[in-house]
Amino acid sequence: MSTTRQPAIFLPHGGGPCFFMDWTWGPADTWQPTQRFLESLASTLPAEPRAILVISGHWEEPTFIAGAAAKPELIFDYSGFPAHTYELTWPAPGDPALAARVSSILQSAGLPAATDTKRGWDHGVFVPLKVAFPKAQIPVVTLSLDHALDPALHIAAGRALAPLRDEGVLIVASGMSFHNLRGYFQPQTAERSRAFDEWLTASIESTSKHRNALLAKWRSAPFATYAHPREEHLIPLMVASGAGGDAPGKRVFTDEPMGAQISAYRFDG
Numbered sequence: 001m002s003t004t005r006q007p008a009i010f011l012p013h014g015g016g017p018c019f020f021m022d023w024t025w026g027p028a029d030t031w032q033p034t035q036r037f038l039e040s041l042a043s044t045l046p047a048e049p050r051a052i053l054v055i056s057g058h059w060e061e062p063t064f065i066a067g068a069a070a071k072p073e074l075i076f077d078y079s080g081f082p083a084h085t086y087e088l089t090w091p092a093p094g095d096p097a098l099a100a101r102v103s104s105i106l107q108s109a110g111l112p113a114a115t116d117t118k119r120g121w122d123h124g125v126f127v128p129l130k131v132a133f134p135k136a137q138i139p140v141v142t143l144s145l146d147h148a149l150d151p152a153l154h155i156a157a158g159r160a161l162a163p164l165r166d167e168g169v170l171i172v173a174s175g176m177s178f179h180n181l182r183g184y185f186q187p188q189t190a191e192r193s194r195a196f197d198e199w200l201t202a203s204i205e206s207t208s209k210h211r212n213a214l215l216a217k218w219r220s221a222p223f224a225t226y227a228h229p230r231e232e233h234l235i236p237l238m239v240a241s242g243a244g245g246d247a248p249g250k251r252v253f254t255d256e257p258m259g260a261q262i263s264a265y266r267f268d269g
Contacts, residue, residue: 002047003168008158008243008267010173010236011038012253013056013128016078017085020127033255037264038131044252050168051095051139053102053161055240056124057175057233060147064106064113064157067142068099073120090121090130095139098169102143102161109160111153124174143239149231151238152216158242171243173236177263178227184258192223193260204241204249204265211249215241237265245269 018031019038042048058077059065072094076086099115106113125142146153158171165171177200183189199221203214215238218224218231228234241249244267253264 003050003166004047006045006047006049006165006168006170008162008165008171008173008240009041009252010175010177010240010265011041011128012176012262012264013124013174015258016081016123017088017127019131020085020088021082030257034253034257034262035131037253038128041132045170047168049138049170051098051141052129052133052170052172053098053141053143053164054125054129054172054174055143055145055236056122057145057179057236058122058124059119059142059144060149060232061144062147064103064111064146065119065144066099066102066113066115067094067119067121068096068115068117069094069119070096072140072142074126075120075122077122088126088130090126090136092129092133092136093139095141098139099141102141102164105160105164106157109156111157111160128174129172145232145235149235151218151231151235154235154238155212155216155242158239158244160242161239162243162245165243171240173240175233175236177234177237177265178260179233180227180229180260182229183226184260186259189260190256192226193256193262195222196224196227197254197261197263198222201251201263201265204251207248208241208244208246208269211244212241240265240267243267
């Protein structure tokens, strides 16, 4: 595995175990474009990552916590899906040393942080990574959100963690750029989600000073709280943006599953 500089990426992790079903909340091909994007992800990287640091919208703690289990178990934190989706496996190793380093970096930046040797991987981690890295060979460390969900705090965390990219660590922010469960399949959602996505993309494709200032005030965006009645699926993007360097980010994928536009963003700066 290489220590080549890796990007920071915000990706949509879909709905539950959607990539491993014949159907989910609509036609069988609802999530196929997102699946194809995830399947192609590894081929777009400059080298195979030494490790992957994942910030999932499904893990919140009173402070930043890095998952330090050597052999993390899968957390099937979804309900109402077919039985076989609770038997999925993805036996990638953890990396306790990297988890300790993540915690130490955040503490050195003045951000309270700790490690957890028991935490497993929620579906925001193993579902997209099982698609993107099916061989399950690259060590993975997870990082919780701070439950305050303060965008500026998470941007600061990403900025502190950015040097890991130069050590061959791929930073993956796993969430959804639109996450209103009551808004899916509603007639007003397409237009509203597109307006929010347009604002989000324009913000991401700005240099870091403007990008992070805009993201810190994301609630001022068009239809922001419609797109995110609660923002836990957007906040991982703040970490990726903070870690993303000075150059503009780039939208690398977009689609409209279930009538709502979603996008993925990448930072190579």
